[in-house]
Each structure stands twice: as structure tokens, then as C-alpha cells.
Amino acid sequence: MxxxxxxxxxxxxxGSFRVTQRDYxxxxxxxxxxxxxxxxxLAVSAAFPSVSEVARWSDLFSTTYGFAFIAGTYFLxxxxxxxxxxxxxxxxxxxxxxxxxLVEVVPPFGALPGxxxxxxxxxxxxxxxxxxxxxxxxxxxxxxxxxxxxxxQMGFILLAFGQYSFLLWTLDQGFWSFALANLFRLAGLVxxxxxxxxxxxxxxxx
Amino acid sequence: xxxxxxEQKRPRPRYRPKIFYDILCSIxxxxxxxxxxxxxxxxxxxxLPSDRFRAHLEDMEAxxxxxxxxxxxxxxxxxxxxxxxxxxxxxxxxxxLD
Numbered sequence: 001m002x003x004x005x006x007x008x009x010x011x012x013x014x015g016s017f018r019v020t021q022r023d024y025x026x027x028x029x030x031x032x033x034x035x036x037x038x039x040x041x042l043a044v045s046a047a048f049p050s051v052s053e054v055a056r057w058s059d060l061f062s063t064t065y066g067f068a069f070i071a072g073t074y075f076l077x078x079x080x081x082x083x084x085x086x087x088x089x090x091x092x093x094x095x096x097x098x099x100x101x102l103v104e105v106v107p108p109f110g111a112l113p114g115x116x117x118x119x120x121x122x123x124x125x126x127x128x129x130x131x132x133x134x135x136x137x138x139x140x141x142x143x144x145x146x147x148x149x150x151x152x153q154m155g156f157i158l159l160a161f162g163q164y165s166f167l168l169w170t171l172d173q174g175f176w177s178f179a180l181a182n183l184f185r186l187a188g189l190v191x192x193x194x195x196x197x198x199x200x201x202x203x204x205x206x
Numbered sequence: 207x208x209x210x211x212x213e214q215k216r217p218r219p220r221y222r223p224k225i226f227y228d229i230l231c232s233i234x235x236x237x238x239x240x241x242x243x244x245x246x247x248x249x250x251x252x253x254l255p256s257d258r259f260r261a262h263l264e265d266m267e268a269x270x271x272x273x274x275x276x277x278x279x280x281x282x283x284x285x286x287x288x289x290x291x292x293x294x295x296x297x298x299x300x301x302x303l304d
Contacts, residue, residue, distance in 0.1 A: 012297065013297070013301075015290075015293075015294060015297075016294045016297055016298055016303075019223060019290055019291055019294045020221060020223050020224070020291075020294060020295075020298070021221055021222065021223050022221055025298075025303065028301075028303070073303065074302070074303070077302075077303050136302065137301075137302045139302075140302030141302065144299070144302075147299040147300070147304075149300040149301075152300055152301050152302070195297075195300050195301070196297055196300075196301075
């Protein structure tokens with residue numbers, strides 16, 4: 001369900017790139033596609049124990065890439081990006097290097113860390129990226145209070161709560177932290193999809 | 207060191223689709239108010255140098271967004287483009303990305 005919601009948001013945001021041709025906007029559909037993939041990997045890891053390890057690691061990477069692309073979109077927007085595809089590639093390379101450093105260098109002697117330890121690092125990075133997105137939205141909201149929608153900010157705040165609950169779950173493996181993480185994630189995606197979809201329908205009704 | 211005010215207020219460069227949108231809006235507005243959209247008035251409204259404006263008009267005509275007779279006319283495809291652009295601009299504004 002989360003994957004469907006994220007793919008729908010990606011599809012709606014792809015339209016914005018197609019029409020405006022601002023290359024930094026590609027980050028949104030790419031980011032939400034990565035998030036959708038990560039939710040699929042999560043489902044695969046639960047449904048097929050034989051590929052659970054690979055699916056769980058893929059989930060970690062794709063979630064962080066997803067949030068990195070979305071945060072990158074806000075970063076390039078704030079910098080007034082024009083013709084910034086090379087900057088996109090640069091940003092992607094920086095994120096890739098950071099991920100490799102986090103996974104390979106930080107744990108002792110280049111060995112792959114245990115899943116749980118790595119998941120905690122990735123979730124903290126995700127929270128940092130979401131913090132940046134929420135901060136950017138807050139600034140945009142203050143700049144144009146009648147245009148930027150509070151529900152969008154709420155959506156990303158709920159996604160951040162979801163990541164935080166997942167972080168708690170990696171520590172306590174409790175039912176409630178896992179259930180809340182899924183609920184927050186779902187609520188956040190629903191809020192974002194509602195906003196993206198009502199904007200389209202609202203203009204159609206004019 | 208703080209940047210001079212004129213540099214801070216310098217508008218961002220417009221992307222081609224935004225220029226197309228501005229031209230089409232100006233044409234539609236003039237068609238509705240005066241019945242005909244004059245090239246010079248549209249050019250003044252969208253604030254573009256003559257050579258770039260003419261180049262954009264040629265591109266838009268080739269894409270079937272406008273017609274060029276006695277004055278300028280927005281085609282059905284052009285009006286669809288305006289409606290599509292407004293939807294997208296609305297989504298982007300809501301997401302703090304415009």
C-alpha cells in the first residue's frame with residue numbers, strides 16, 4: 001500500500017518535471033520511486049525469508065537514496081538551480097560516497113556491519129535528511145503562507161516520526177514501535193498524495 | 207559581506223515553458239478583452255527582447271500552441287498547455303518548490 005502511494009506521488013510529480021522542464025524537479029519523482037521500491041523490498045523481506053537479507057539491505061539503501069533525492073530537490077531549489085543536471089550528478093556522487101563511508105569505513109576494519117547497527121545509522125541519516133526537508137518547507141511556508149500547504153509539511157513530519165519509530169524498533173523490537181512506524185509512514189504518504197492530487201483536481205474544477 | 211539589494215532582488219531566469227505560458231496567458235487575456243492579440247502588446251507584457259520573442263513565437267507555432275494571422279491566437283493545444291501548466295505550478299507552490 002505504501003509503495004502504491006509513493007509511486008502515485010512520484011507519477012504526479014513527474015508531470016511537474018515534464019511540463020516545466022526544470023531538471024532539479026526530477027529529484028521528487030526519483031526520490032519517491034526509491035521510497036516505493038524500499039517499501040516493496042520491506043514487504044519482500046517479510047514474505048520471502050530466503051531473500052530476506054538482501055531485501056532488507058536494499059530497503060535501507062533505497063530509503064536513504066529516496067530521502068536524499070527529495071532533500072536534494074529542496075537544496076537545489078533554495079540555491080536557485082538552473083541547468084543543474086551536473087549538480088544533480090555531483091549530489092548523487094556525494095550521497096553515494098557518504099553511504100559507502102557509513103557502511104564500510106565507520107564499522108571496524110571495513111567489514112560489513114550487522115544489519116541492526118547499519119539500520120540505526122541509515123535511520124539517523126534519514127532523520128537528518130527529513131529534518132532538512134521540513135526546515136526548507138518551513139522557510140517556504142513563512143515566505144508564502146498562502147501558497148505552501150501545511151499538510152505537505154505535516155506529511156514529511158509524519159514520515160520523520162515513522163523513521164524515528166523504526167529507529168526505536170531497531171532498539172527494542174517492540175510491537176508498538178513497529179506498528180506506529182508503519183502507521184506514521186502511511187499517514188505521511190496519504191497526506192502528501194492528497195495534497196498533490198487535490199492541487200491537480202482543484203485547478204481542473206476552475 | 208551582504209549582497210547589494212539589486213542583486214538580491216534579481217529575478218530568476220525563466221525557463222522556456224514558463225515563457226511559453228506567459229506568452230499564451232497574454233494572448234488569451236488580450237483575445238478576451240480586445241478580441242485580438244497584437245504582437246507588440248504581447249511582447250511588452252512578457253518583457254522579452256524582440257529577437258528572443260520572435261524565436262519563441264516560431265517555436266510555439268511549430269509546436270501548434272499558437273496561430274499567427276492578423277494577430278496571435280492561442281490554439282486548443284495552447285489552452286491545454288496553459289491549464290496543464292497551472293496545475294503543475296499549483297502542485298509546486300504547495301510543495302514549496304516553485
